[in-house]
Amino acid sequence: MNYMKTIYVIIIISLFTAMACNDDYLEKYPLDQVNDGSFWKSAADLAMYANQFYPDLKPNTERSWEFEDPTDNNGPSVRNAYAWNESIVPATGGGYGKSDWLGIRSCNYALDKITTMKKDAEVLMYEAEIRFFKSFYYFSKVKSFGDVPWFDHALQTDSEDLVRARDSRKTVIANLLKDLDFAIANLPATSAADRLTKWAALAFKSRVCLFEGTFRKYHNLGDHEALLRDAVSSSESIINSALFSVYTTGKPNSDYFDLFVQYELKGNPEGIMVQRYIEGKRTHDHVRQMSAAHSGYTKDFVEAYLCKDGLPIALSTLYKGDAVFGDEFIDRDPRMRQSVYNSDRPFRIYDTGVIEYKKMPEFLYGNAFTSYYILKGFSLYERDWLQGHATIDDFVFRYGEILINYAEAKAELGEGTQQVLDKSVNLLRDRVGMPHLTVNVGFVDPNWPNWEVPVAPLVNEIRRERRVELADEGFRWDDLMRWKAGKLLENTKTYLGARDPLTSNNYRVLYPGYTRKWNDKLYLHPIPTQEIALNPKLKQNPGW
């Protein structure tokens, strides 16, 4: 029996000592994750990596019209805290948080990896995409904060760059334009898969250069001319390619509205780059019923539309006044009826075929307290109202913008000729049947905005054209910033609505008891306090 005992004990002890010596037992590796060793092998890897940036071009959660709530175009139901100077310096975040810098880091991470790859044409093409996105992210940083640190590599915990002072906006813009030029040189001319093309990069360059050129000009920073020339040349490349044109079916009273409620924009001649929405795959929430916007156009905005004769309301005999809602739509630029709701067109069209009209003006229930409902971009059809279910496609870069960029840049350079106007803004006016803009303008509008830096009549009219054509597409705030036009927000019409019969037919006051004061500090956003505490070389933007 003792013999048996010994055997048992020996077997058991040797069993587990044998296992204890087996070191593989503790070697465990991630089973369902990619690591760098198995990635960064081919252009296909790069393409897959670059996919992550596309949603940022225009996130499907962003509604273009919301970007104009702080501007003189829109009157939201609640005062916009930033534009009313009611926002405070945040402790963290505020556009300068970790997640806000992630895009730039992710681009740099890839650019660091690409240096180890063999650069064939395909690799260069995806490198171009990544460089495009890096410039895309940096542009939004410059717009918000002015000077920002430029990083060439993905930062590590011990990088000295972490606690560096900011680079000047000029350095950053110069660097991002290099990346953008690389993208333009290496991106393909067409992409059946709806990826970036050279034309998209040129369109973006046109936007960046116009922004920065005019910003420097009007904020007296110098070195703006070359940028304006770049804005011209990149716009010209697109125009001269003759690949794009203004969308029209010959119906001046509906083409403009129709353009923004297309279920399929792929192939649309005005689309330099479009983003698609397909049911069950990707849908959005931009265009629920008109009433759901919680915002409406302001009095100031609707007065910007010219009359059909090409004259402003102060000068045109066609203008019927605004005492009666609806009169002011008569004989105006047809884009007005296609952007602002009036009772003579359907408000909602139900699946059952029932058509509903809305009696105007209507201030109370329905969330457009100016009574100028945003019509542009809003579908009338019930199928599109459901939250998160809309499939109306959207532009990433629209040819219309490029035409106006071109005209404005040319005009800012003093090269605004009739020929320039005819190959740009007048094409947009043709679509809606408006008379052409002429170089000499031909009138002096007493209602021209009281710009802080005065501008020539032609520039005034190009700016009007831009405001009207690109209404609620998300440009207005940037435009006001670059033109140093924040003071325009002090104009009370920027927060008044239509005449309200219930209050002695006075203009509807959006926020009774409040007046808006512009503060120049708002041209740049504040840096969060924690960032300044962590990096003493980081200084706060002026005024904050």
Next chain:
Amino acid sequence: MPVGKIMKIMKVLTFVMFVCIVHVSARSYSQITKLSMNMQNVSIKQVLSKIEDQSEFRFLYSDSKINVEKIVDVDFNNKPIEDILRNVFEGSNILFKVVGKQILLSNSTESAENTQQQKSISGKVTDSSGSPLPGVTVAVKGTTNGTITNTNGNYSLSNLPANATLQFSFIGMKSQEIVAGNKTTINMMLSEETIGIEEVVAVGYGTQKKINLTGAVSSVDSKVLESRPITNLGQGLQGITPNLNITQYNGAPGQGASFNIRGNTSINGGSPLILVNGIPIDPNLLNPNDIASVTVLKDAASAAIYGARAAYGVILITTKGGKKNDKPVVSLSMNYSMNSPVVKFETMDAVERMNYMNEGSIRATGRPWEQFDKYYAEKIIAHYNDPSQPETFQHPNESPNEYAFSANINWPRELLRSSFPMQQYTSSVSGGSDKFDYYTSFSYFNQKGMARHFDENYDRYNFMTNLNYNITKWFTVGTKISVNNSKKRYPINTGIGEQAIGFYKYQWANWPIYLPDGHFATLGSVPNQVQQQEEGGYNAYNISDSWLTGLVKLTPVKNMTFNMDYSSNVYNRNDVSYKRLLPMYNRLGLAGYYPFTNPSSVTRANTNNSYYVFNAYADYENTFSKKHYVKAMAGFNQENTSNSQFWAMRQKLIVETIPYMNLATGDRFVGDGGSETAVRGAFARLNYSYADRYLVEFNGRYDGTSKFSKKDRFAFFPSGSLAWRVDNEAFFTGLKNSISMLKLRGSYGSLGNQNVSGNYPYIATSGAVAANYLINGDRPMTVLAPGLVSATLTWETVTQRNLGVDFALLDGRLTGTFDIYRRDTKNMLTRSQTLPAVLAVNEPQANAADMKTSGFDLTLDWKHNIRDFRYGITFLLSDYTSEITKFSNPSGNIYDYYVGQKLGDIWGLVTGGFFNTDAEAAALDQTQITGRVRQAGDIWFKDLDGDGKITRGQQTLTNHGDMKIIGNNTPRYSFGFKTNASWKGFDLDLFLQGVAKRDIELDNQYFTRQYIDEWSAQTKIGVDYWTPANPNAYFPRPLINGGYDVTTTQTHFLQNAAYLRLKQLTFGYTIPEKLTQKLKIERMRVYFSGNNLWEATKMIKISDPEQVSVYFYPLNRSISVGMNISF
């Protein structure tokens, strides 16, 4: 399942278990036990001791009266005990009597010598629960006259001397003496030995006599878990052991509790290692009735044997087993209770909300709330004053196809029940023969939920069997099987989860449930919650958790055991999420479908985890020269786990009521994942004690984990402890009468902690997701950049010092334990120093922080009997605080860790009050707190730094503006007060528990949120807001979107979360045996019990002081009736 049906099932099950096992040991021990021995020329004493060695028989006799020195020869083969004894005592004057396993020896001459005595006495002996105690020795002090109680606990003695003192003694019970006096009947109740020499507690890989413990160890037995309406083990253990801190964050059916020992161990959080029979099982899945004992290893020295996973302490749970040579005991228990939420949700009624929103909107925009124009006001007030007025109307400015709403619905009452049932049934059979013991139990637990329009249901089934079989005297094999199955069905809460209350948003009082045409009323795009509960589909899961353990125990040589066990666990969880298309209605009829429900879908997910544990350890125990006690143990442990998940989803069900993917037409989505981990360690322990006075223990463990890279993988963690039994010293003998036991303890140990986030923290990996953009008409996959990792991660170490004292006073009636400790956690693996945001990703984990925690725990126990009345009082008190001793935070950011920080500190502004006038408001610059213009009725803060404006500075230690530390959310001075009393068959238990000091910043949901979010339903307490007529309101003046001065952390809204709560009140009655015996029932007890019946707290009534949140499922009060039967 109806109760009747369950009972039927249980009866059948019990019968089956009974039949299987009953034949094993139907005869008595003395009949079945056969002994063999062959000894020459030995004393009777040696023979008796040999019999005790070979069997479980125990002899009871007095050395002085019984001559056991007589020399005899014995030679027997396979004879019953009675034959042997008859032979051995032949020719002596020794008489014997076998009662169960006890054999009483008496002297046949005694009765002859004492013939002159006149007196006789009789009575009954019971245990503390009133059950009769058979086999108790009843002796006349100073004589050898004595007897043993019979199976009914009765005894009778005759021939007593005039002033006789009776001694009652029984192993495991405290001996009692009583002067007989003139009494002819003496009933005696024996209580368990409080610090019985023999009391044994589980320690890591073995057991230890409680009296020999050197570390900080607490243990409780099954009694605290029985006869109460508890839903899980955590609830049952709360407040039972000092500094075992158990928190129940929500009362949703099937939700478990979280465990903590002695406070913050690491800023990473983490919970103690919980082992059930040596393997890590989720205690929330267990049936509390299966648990025999729970031991809490609090200090490093006690826990060190578990090394790398014991940094947060260890909880050892031992399940019930059978006893050898016991007749089968069948136990049944049942409990039915009604739960009702402690906190009742209330939201503003239609008029309250209208006034509130209008007031708040005028503040924000200068005009009334957009939905409450004059038309609304008129109709809402009309319906409010006269409920027969319609709940809907046609608004002149709204679409003729839409309804406008003017109802007044109390949504919380419509959606939530005020009480819901819970029931629990357990049956078990245990027993054994001389070679075999068994315990088998089955239980069913069912709990219903709060939802009024949805049958929220949780079921748990537990099956457990413990079997041990002695193959030979030195070879035992055992099997443990535990199957824990649970399933739950709960409503779809638009993604908020099963713990949360899903209706908090949007269910405004003026929104009716139904339209005049009978359809569910639709408002916006969030489903009507009654419709959602009734028609929205469901979430359900089904967990099957099975454990199988095989064990081997060898005793190759005397005093040595060798143990080996292997366990495997298969955990399988299936989830179904079934979302139905919910229609919306307007005046035209069907108006489409709620977007969150469209398309309908069914998602199935499967989680499959396997866990394998192997333990092998050997120990040796001996006493040399009667003074040197040595116990040594060494062993090996390894565990590995592999997890995998798989899910699939398909949209657009063909038939809305059939949630199967085969019957759907939409796209298919699938996903999966997997991971593996392993740990391995070797450990040893040495105990030495000298003359029961000086006790020493050393532990060491060498541990490795797959979570660190090869070079940082292994570490050694040693510990030691000392104890001094002062009461065993010679000089102490004089004090023994007042202090019956006194032990001083001290320990020091170090532990590792591998409990870090992520299974592979040292490897950088990239996630892959589908990008939300269409490329080529489809959403493409994308690979993301990996985050930052530190390549040099290694173990956190925890060193802990503990000083303790155990004492027993007043003849053992008052016992106590007091421990103070300090724990230093070094190299905590946490996010390293906060770096500028341009880093763009989270700082990698690093061994970045140190922390010190100190505290104490105290237990005082009082037990006393006054005749039949027996009572006990237990008082517990514990406390801890933690402080950061190392963290790199050069900028001194107060929202980060910093050196000297007391964990739980809350930084905030000091609320001064409300402005009385607009002028007052204009005079104080608070623009850095909120940009909105301040007016009368708004909050103002105190200007602590005197700079004339209210700021938060840079939120650093050197510049924090007007902020200061306004409180601390650590629960301080947790206490428990427990009493139990019994008299005749009645018993009463009372348990109070609480926390003496704690500050809580309530989360915003339902509280101050209505100042920054116009969409949530407003809480009822919100109506107490400032108006010129109500300047002392709790809340400031309403403001829609922008009340950031209200939601900022501040003294005014800080809650005092101290509380005292009546956790348990149980009143029971054991039906006299006389009555139950006719039914062949040995013991039958019925009881009434309540949990959380009452509390005292200053916390605002929208939150439970224990739960400290207003977003989760509330905790419940429960009232129950139950019954325990054993036969």
